[in-house]
Amino acid sequence: MAEEPFDADEISEPSPVKAGSIVLRERFIVNGDKPLPNLDSPNAKAYLAEDRHDLSRNLFALVCTPGIPLRTSTIKKLQVTPGPGNLELVESESVFWPIIGQRTMVIIYERPMGGRVIDRIKAGQVRITEYDIPRKVIQPIVDGLRHIRSLNTAHRALRPDNLFFLDEDMQEIVLGDCVTAPEGFDQPLMYEPLERALANPAGRGKGSTIDDMYALGASLVVLTLGNNPIERMKGEDLLFRRTNLGSYAAVCGNARIPLSLLEPLRGLLSDSPNERWGLDEISNWLNGLKQTPQQKKPARKGDTPLRFGGRDHTNVRTLAHAFNRQIPEAVKALKDETFHAWLKRSANEGDLSDTLKGYVDTANFHKENHQGSDEYLIARCCAAMDPYGPIRYKGVSVYLDGFGPMLAMEIIRNGNVQVLTEIINREIYQFWVSDRALLLDSIEISQQFAQMKAWLSSNEVGQGLERCLYELNPGLTCQSPHIIEEGIVFIDDLLPALDRAANHADSHAKPVDRHVAAFIAARFNEDTQPHLRALAAAKESTSVIGMLSLLAFLQWKLKTAPVFGLASWVGGLLGPAINAYHSRTTRRELEKEIPKLVRRGSLPDMFDLIDNAEKRREDQDGYADAVEEYAICAEEILSIEGSGNELQEKAEKTGQKTAATISIITTMIAVTIMFFSEIL
Amino acid sequence: MNMRMIIWSVLIFALLLIVALPTVMLIAFGMLPAIVAVIIDRTEERSAAFCVGGLNFCGLFTYLMDLWFGDHDLGQAMHILTDVFALAVMYGGACMGWMLYLSLPPVISSFIQVMSERRLQQLRATQRKILDEWGDEVIHDADLGGNGAAPPQAQAGQKMPAAA
Numbered sequence: 001m002a003e004e005p006f007d008a009d010e011i012s013e014p015s016p017v018k019a020g021s022i023v024l025r026e027r028f029i030v031n032g033d034k035p036l037p038n039l040d041s042p043n044a045k046a047y048l049a050e051d052r053h054d055l056s057r058n059l060f061a062l063v064c065t066p067g068i069p070l071r072t073s074t075i076k077k078l079q080v081t082p083g084p085g086n087l088e089l090v091e092s093e094s095v096f097w098p099i100i101g102q103r104t105m106v107i108i109y110e111r112p113m114g115g116r117v118i119d120r121i122k123a124g125q126v127r128i129t130e131y132d133i134p135r136k137v138i139q140p141i142v143d144g145l146r147h148i149r150s151l152n153t154a155h156r157a158l159r160p161d162n163l164f165f166l167d168e169d170m171q172e173i174v175l176g177d178c179v180t181a182p183e184g185f186d187q188p189l190m191y192e193p194l195e196r197a198l199a200n201p202a203g204r205g206k207g208s209t210i211d212d213m214y215a216l217g218a219s220l221v222v223l224t225l226g227n228n229p230i231e232r233m234k235g236e237d238l239l240f241r242r243t244n245l246g247s248y249a250a251v252c253g254n255a256r257i258p259l260s261l262l263e264p265l266r267g268l269l270s271d272s273p274n275e276r277w278g279l280d281e282i283s284n285w286l287n288g289l290k291q292t293p294q295q296k297k298p299a300r301k302g303d304t305p306l307r308f309g310g311r312d313h314t315n316v317r318t319l320a321h322a323f324n325r326q327i328p329e330a331v332k333a334l335k336d337e338t339f340h341a342w343l344k345r346s347a348n349e350g351d352l353s354d355t356l357k358g359y360v361d362t363a364n365f366h367k368e369n370h371q372g373s374d375e376y377l378i379a380r381c382c383a384a385m386d387p388y389g390p391i392r393y394k395g396v397s398v399y400l401d402g403f404g405p406m407l408a409m410e411i412i413r414n415g416n417v418q419v420l421t422e423i424i425n426r427e428i429y430q431f432w433v434s435d436r437a438l439l440l441d442s443i444e445i446s447q448q449f450a451q452m453k454a455w456l457s458s459n460e461v462g463q464g465l466e467r468c469l470y471e472l473n474p475g476l477t478c479q480s481p482h483i484i485e486e487g488i489v490f491i492d493d494l495l496p497a498l499d500r501a502a503n504h505a506d507s508h509a510k511p512v513d514r515h516v517a518a519f520i521a522a523r524f525n526e527d528t529q530p531h532l533r534a535l536a537a538a539k540e541s542t543s544v545i546g547m548l549s550l551l552a553f554l555q556w557k558l559k560t561a562p563v564f565g566l567a568s569w570v571g572g573l574l575g576p577a578i579n580a581y582h583s584r585t586t587r588r589e590l591e592k593e594i595p596k597l598v599r600r601g602s603l604p605d606m607f608d609l610i611d612n613a614e615k616r617r618e619d620q621d622g623y624a625d626a627v628e629e630y631a632i633c634a635e636e637i638l639s640i641e642g643s644g645n646e647l648q649e650k651a652e653k654t655g656q657k658t659a660a661t662i663s664i665i666t667t668m669i670a671v672t673i674m675f676f677s678e679i680l
Numbered sequence: 681m682n683m684r685m686i687i688w689s690v691l692i693f694a695l696l697l698i699v700a701l702p703t704v705m706l707i708a709f710g711m712l713p714a715i716v717a718v719i720i721d722r723t724e725e726r727s728a729a730f731c732v733g734g735l736n737f738c739g740l741f742t743y744l745m746d747l748w749f750g751d752h753d754l755g756q757a758m759h760i761l762t763d764v765f766a767l768a769v770m771y772g773g774a775c776m777g778w779m780l781y782l783s784l785p786p787v788i789s790s791f792i793q794v795m796s797e798r799r800l801q802q803l804r805a806t807q808r809k810i811l812d813e814w815g816d817e818v819i820h821d822a823d824l825g826g827n828g829a830a831p832p833q834a835q836a837g838q839k840m841p842a843a844a
């Protein structure tokens with residue numbers, strides 16, 4: 001995109017809809033030629049937007065990156081229920097975005113006129129003192145988080161560069177966008193709680209307000225100091241430091257934190273989710289109520305370090321993280337008495353040592369199956385060594401509530417999906433569920449993953465990996481090659497998208513492929529199982545009828561406008577379904593009728609024509625009668641033809657009998673005549 | 681034929697010899713072709729015997745009535761039996777019977793053959809019509825085996841329907 005950055009303040013009159021611009025809901029104009037890079041999100045570009053009904057409104061649009069799963073349920077909630085402390089989400093729609101040449105989700109927000117808070121601070125345009133922090137920064141953010149919590153969700157994108165001044169006077173701070181990427185996906189490691197920071201970005205999980213509170217603490221450090229004290233520390237180093245020192249010590253380091261903020265920062269940056277300050281604690285602090293001071297609690301450390309993977313480890317949490325990266329070495333270490341001696345004597349984890357030894361013995365017992373594999377053993381050991389950490393398997397670290405986005409990102413990026421499916425199929429998630437029963441509804445998680453395992457085990461359309469993908473990612477666009485560029489998130493948009501795709505799709509390919517079927521199964525709140533079962537049938541005619549019935553059901557239930565292109569596409573594939581009728585006359589009639597229905601764009605009518613129950617029954621009955629009649633004819637033919645000499649003999653005998661009969665009758669007549677002529 | 685029947689037959693024949701020797705003699709000599717036919721016709725139906733015997737008796741009956749309504753004595757019987765014309769009439773009747781027996785079966789057989797061919801054509805036309813409307817799968821589903829399952833040959837101008 002080569003647009004020049006545009007100064008939003010230059011707007012004085014509403015511009016007409018130009019090339020490169022689009023209109024949402026026939027009301028909001030998004031100007032593609034007026035980008036607002038200062039309002040960009042990591043996964044969405046910002047453009048100037050206008051409300052045709054109210055030209056005085058200051059709006060901007062975020063054009064989402066196609067393929068990134070969106071938080072659709074949060075979009076709906078924020079749109080329906082705007083609240084304090086958040087940018088008002090005005091409208092959203094999946095539309096064709098000419099600049100990238102494909103459809104994508106566009107979200108209209110209220111434009112924060114004061115810009116990014118951190119930019120203004122760094123530019124020296126505003127100064128926030130330690131005395132301003134509680135009322136000017138914390139209070140509006142807490143209000144925003146409280147509102148988001150009331151919507152049963154979490155922000156999970158709270159960081160200094162996602163805080164904005166709503167007004168030009170830079171007095172009111174609001175939380176920025178949180179819906180254009182999965183929860184925590186865009187967060188730098190510093191702003192994620194330690195346990196979630198240890199997971200891959202896409203797998204950090206939905207989380208809760210308690211995770212937002214940590215992000216608030218980390219953001220406060222940056223906003224208070226005006227810069228990030230650990231800006232240069234990245235990745236593994238930062239995680240290692242946070243694990244060893246504790247997040248508070250790692251983030252604040254030697255920075256000069258105002259005394260008045262020490263208490264809330266210690267509370268907010270606590271690495272224990274149970275001890276971390278929540279909204280009530282911070283509100284109490286804002287209201288001047290004294291909180292129980294939290295002591296600086298570094299992680300449990302061993303007396304002497306254990307060298308593994310090029311680092312000296314003093315606690316098992318960092319070791320678990322390292323074990324997952326270097327599995328063969330980790331297995332060697334597990335079987336080495338030196339490691340267990342270190343666990344018992346230095347790390348004071350005697351029970352853990354016994355547990356790990358037990359796991360090694362179990363693995364040895366199951367040498368023949370996956371439970372004896374090194375990867376399985378290490379995953380199990382990591383879960384025991386870091387019970388609050390993410391599930392770790394074959395180098396992947398993922399929270400189960402972040403499994404969906406992780407799966408989506410791996411599929412979209414053609415990554416290692418195999419590992420994720422193994423986590424489900426080999427029930428590796430069970431370690432996690434059982435160890436964290438206090439934190440999560442383990443029964444619900446177990447049920448969800450058991451259901452996913454069932455889907456994965458099925459290779460039928462509408463099941464499999466694709467079903468898991470769409471069930472776990474309500475905001476993911478349909479990945480079918482037919483409509484991937486359409487950016488379809490909602491089921492209502494599917495048929496119109498397939499209708500448009502009919503213009504360029506291979507007419508021999510079915511419109512309902514594995515992705516479309518799974519998308520429908522996951523997003524359509526009706527019982528589609530009978531249709532999917534028919535669609536998955538090995539018999540081509542049944543499969544085609546299943547496809548038609550599914551699409552017709554969709555059009556009927558969603559009251560979709562006529563789909564002429566799709567009807568034509570489907571009509572061209574109905575050969576096997578038509579041929580399922582035995583009667584050639586019926587076939588010819590159907591072939592004659594289909595073009596008429598195509599011109600009506602009605603899939604339900606087409607389905608009624610093709611799969612009319614009465615017509616089917618008549619055809620079946622007629623066919624059965626025809627088979628019977630054919631068999632009777634064949635038998636009679638066989639009896640006539642198969643007789644051979646027998647027929648000849650039969651004819652001769654009949655002739656002989658006839659001759660005898662004629663002879664006798666002639667004699668009787670002649671005798672009678674002669675007798676009576678003699679006596680009379 | 682059991683012994684009882686044989687005894688009765690001998691008794692009746694003996695009685696007839698005593699009561700109507702001329703009639704018995706005339707029948708015995710006049711019906712010789714019929715007797716031969718009975719002997720040589722080994723079929724169950726005995727069609728040849730009936731056929732020859734019937735017309736043989738027809739030729740004989742005129743002379744039997746001359747005997748019965750004229751002088752019923754051996755002289756008259758011998759007179760008839762020695763009359764060439766009378767013998768020609770009796771044996772000519774038998775000859776007619778043989779001719780009827782030999783000529784009628786081929787005629788009847790040909791007639792039946794024609795009727796069968798006609799019926800076969802009708803049946804094949806019905807099968808053809810069924811296959812045109814319902815397809816060749818009917819043959820499979822009829823599960824007949826043997827020659828009856830073979831599809832009938834398409835007639836000129838007719839096209840075999842494609843198998844579904």
